[in-house]
Amino acid sequence: IRPAGHPEGYSKQEITKELAEDVVGEAGGHNASSPELxxxxxxxxxxxxxxxxxxxxxxxxxxxxxxxxxxxxxxTVTNLFILNLAIADELFTLVLPINIADYLLLQWPFGELMCKLIISIDQYNTFSxxxxxxxxxxxxxLVVLATVESRKMAFRTYRAAKAVSLAVWFLVTLIVLPFTIFAQLYEEEGRLQCVLVFPQPESFWWKVSRIYTLILGFAIPVSTICILYTIMLCRLRSMQLDSHAKALDRAKKRVTLMVLVILAVCLFCWxxxxxxxxxxxxTDIPQTPVIIGVSYFITSLSYANSCLNPFLYAFLDDNFRKSFRKLVECRASP
Structure with missing residues (x-):
């Protein structure tokens, strides 16, 4: 979504959508240029x-x-967090057809309320x-260090995980709220567009919005994750582990591996x-076909993250595969 009247503000599929208007409008004529073709x-x-x-x-x-x-x-506690991840991904994929329709129609036909909703869900996907x-x-x-030190985590309960999950959704809602407020319909060349309409000066507010997303949606969470895993690995290497701690519980190792792989795929996509x-x-980059192609690839890659996680669960979690197979067999049996 981009701010009204500010070409540099494009993000996600909007930059390809705007250029699609030129291709659809001119490529069929005799004056179509080679970049458009x-x-x-x-x-x-x-x-x-x-x-x-x-x-x-x-x-x-x-x-x-x-x-x-x-x-x-x-x-389990970990699966509750995975459940919330799946809810965020499901919400995004549910509204993706509306983005496709917006792209094909070259305008927004769904009204301002839906505009605010779609932008909000798109931002939820970015942050959550x-x-x-x-x-x-x-x-x-916390689990790995508790296992190493042979401690029990009485506070790590399913109920506590629910409270944490609600807190995360509340935090993300607060972060997304500015985008919901600025999302409006804007008429451009006779077509209604669902965009972020910033106050003057638009260029300044567009830069603020991108820095806001970069810091809160990427820099802070990624830095936190990297610091946590670095400290965890250093602690594991420096400690003299007894036979119980060395085992680290095979199931816990698999869960840790799954979280790391899901994180790696998320970072690869985003x-x-x-x-x-x-x-x-x-940088002021000219919108050449190569740049547009790269922009399109980056957008598709970020969208693809919403459909990759389920396959990671299936490949990395034996319990998930067994539970899925059992549920399918129960439904198939008369």
């Missing part, structure tokens, strides 16, 4: 790829929600994933997007 395959591919992400994401996250809510053995991964990393840190923010803030 070069971009045609890209704009044909955009709704197709977004549709695939939507279909895979809805299927995978629905399966995750079904297993975590229905299987009694899956009601890393915040819940931060909470999961804190949980892993780091290019946030790096593009740094580039947008510091």
């Amino acid at each position: 070069a971009l045609q395959p890209l704009y044909i591919a955009v709704p197709v790829i977004y549709s695939v992400i939507c279909a895979v994401g809805l299927t995978g996250n629905t399966a995750v929600l079904y297993v975590l809510l229905r299987a009694p053995k899956m009601k 994933s890393l915040y819940f991964l931060t909470v999961m990393s804190i949980d892993r840190y 780091t290019p997007y946030h790096l593009s923010t740094v580039v947008a803030l510091t």
Whole structure:
């Protein structure tokens, strides 16, 4: 979403959508330029790829929600945080068809209330994933150190995890609130667009919004996670472990590995997007076909994160696979 009247403010699919208007409007005529013709395959591919992400994401996250809510053995602290991750991903994939329709229609036909809702959900997706991964990393840190020191964690209960999850959603809601307030309909060249309408000077407020997202949505949670795992590894290496601690409990090792892999995939999907923010803030890059292609790839990569997590659970968690198989067999049996 971009601020009204500010071309440098594009983010996500909006930059490709704006250039799509030129391609759709001119590429069919005799005066179509070679860059516009070069971009045609890209704009044909955009709704197709977004549709695939939507279909895979809805299927995978629905399966995750079904297993975590229905299987009694899956009601653990870590799985509760994974459940919240899946809810965030499911919400985003549910509204992705509206973004696809917006792209194809080249305007926003759904009204201002829906505009605010879609922008809010999009921002929830940006912030909630890393915040819940931060909470999961804190949980892993405490569990591993408690195991090493042969301590019990009486406060680590399912009820406490629910309270923490609600606190995370409340925090993310506060962070997202400014985007909801600034989201408005703006008429541009006779078409209504769902954009962020900032006060004057727009350029300044656009930069503030990008820095705000970069710091709160990436720098702080990623730095926290890296510090936690660094301290945890240093403590593990420096301590003389007894036979019980050396085991570290095989199940806990698998859970820690799963959290690390989910984190790595999340960083792989979101780091290019946030790096593009740094580039947008510091460099004036011409919108060539190559740059537009890279922008499109970065956007698709950030969207793809919402459909990758379910496959990570399936590959890395034996209990998840067993519970899913058992639930499917129960429903299939007469």
